[in-house]
Amino acid sequence: MVIKLIEDVIRSAGGVTNFEAIITYPNTETQIPSSYEYTYTLMGEEVVDTFDNVNPDEVNESLGLTESEPSDSTSTSSNPSGDILSVDTNGNGQVRLKKQKTQV
Secondary structure (H helix, E strand, O other), X not given: OHHHHHHHHHHHOOOOEEEEEEEEOOOOOOOOOOXXXXXXXXXXXXXXXXXXXXOHHHHHHHOOOOOOOOOOOOOOOOOOOOXXXXXXXXXXXXXXXXXXXXXX
């Protein structure tokens, strides 16, 4: 996700120069990077983007942004609070949106 955001910035700026990527691995046993660092020149300014490769589910849980147990509710009632969790009826993290027909 972060890489896509960086690509979007680069594309909208018309490109960059001096692009360098440093991908760090915790050891020689794994193929999963532990961190990334991107350095590039964008519109005359050097930019350094550094971030750790973390499990987003673990981070969200540590920040209290997830429920301990997904809801098994199959209710299709209205959603007065606007909370996405109340429309995720099977707890799979996905919500299907359908286009409403409108009369003019």
